[in-house]
Amino acid sequence: MQVIVPISPDQLGGQSAVVASGFRVMAERGRAVIIEFYQKPHGIEWFGGFELLYCQRQHDPQECKVIRKASDEERKLFRIPLWIQGDEVPQCCGRPMNFVGQIDDDRLCGERPPDAKLWWHDAASxxxxxxxxxxxxxxxxxQF
Ligand SMILES: [Zn+2]
Known part of the structure; x- marks a missing residue:
């Protein structure tokens, strides 16, 4: 697949870079594709590496265009885990399991049970x- 990356998100029809590597597809649904770059395309400054980007598949399905940064809601909608450490997708029945959702412990009670021998830090997912x-x-x- 080829990705069209506009030089500026305010000018989607303007100058753009076309790249065929340095990214990976995180999720897709219909024409919408969420990708991240592990190697940012040269000359692109409006997003960082490993930032989720919302793209649209073009007329040629082998081509998709970056439209904007993906929102937090889209990350959930597309079932993309926000890992603290590296990816750790478990396997079952010989294939990767499907992500349902994540709980970030800093939004819950961080207090450890009274008899706990070990407990998670306050920033665990x-x-x-x-x-x-x-x-x-x-x-x-x-956890961090
Ligand atoms: Zn299974």
Whole structure:
């Protein structure tokens, strides 16, 4: 796939860079594609590496165009985990499990149970996955 990256998000029809590598597709639905660049295209300054970008598939389905940065709501809608550490997608039935959602512990009670031997720091995230073949569920936790 090829990605068209406008030099400026305010001028989507203006000058753009066309790249075929340095990014990965995080999710897609219909014509909408969410990508991130692990290697930012040369001369593009309006987003950073590993920032989620909302793209639209063009007339040629092998081509998509970056429209803007993806919002937090879109990240949830497209089921993209926001990992604290590296990706840790569990497997079930021989395939990657589907991300359901995440709980960020700093929005919950950070107080540890009184008899806890170990507990998570205040900035931990819990990621819930399910299997689309057998409905098995798994949770992964990460912390800073
Ligand atoms: Zn399974």
């Amino acid at each position: 819990f990621y819930v996955f399910t299997c689309s073949q057998c409905l098995e569920c798994k949770a992964i936790a990460q």
